[in-house]
Amino acid sequence: MLGAFEDGKLTAFLWYATSDRLAFMLYGGTNDASRESRANFGLTWYAIRRFKEQGIEVLDFNGLLNDGISRFKRSFGQRDDHLVGSIDVAFSPLWSVWNRLLPTAKTVLRRVKGQRPSKDENEH
Structure with missing residues (x-):
């Protein structure tokens, strides 16, 4: 788990599962203030740099939505891979x-x- 804090309070977090070569985003969230400032974008960039330092080759952002986060996710890849979705x-x-x-x-x-x-x- 990675978190962004402002004034000692958690404002955004990302939860990843990792293996030797893959990091998979399980979940992420923000409060209203950090949603406006897009704190999760900076946190994601931090995660990308950290995973690269660890030798992780693939970062799976766990799907695309129809909002700003999808544009952000797409900016890191050269293609969209379409896989079977999550099943509850x-x-x-x-x-x-x-x-x-x-x-x-x-x-x-x-x-x-x-x-x-x-x-x-x-x-x-």
């Missing part, structure tokens, strides 16, 4: 309940706190 496997019968209720619970909690729901939450 629910090991518990409660997963579908959790998966439906979590976005609703987050929206309710943010409204109670007086915050506006994020764009992602409005899509659920």
Whole structure:
């Protein structure tokens, strides 16, 4: 895991799994302030340099989305490789309940706190 901090608070993070020659981005995230400053871009560049120093030959950014991060990811490669996507496997019968209720619970909690729901939450 790699993190970017501002005033001692985590503002962006990237989580990678690595082997001798491959680094695979599992997940990343930002808070609202670092989303605007694009702190994750600098953090990604740091990761790239660090992996290169370690001799890692392939960095898999874990897919493209339809937003600014995709343009950023594409700027490092000469081609897009299209692979089979991720598959979620629910090991518990409660997963579908959790998966439906979590976005609703987050929206309710943010409204109670007086915050506006994020764009992602409005899509659920």
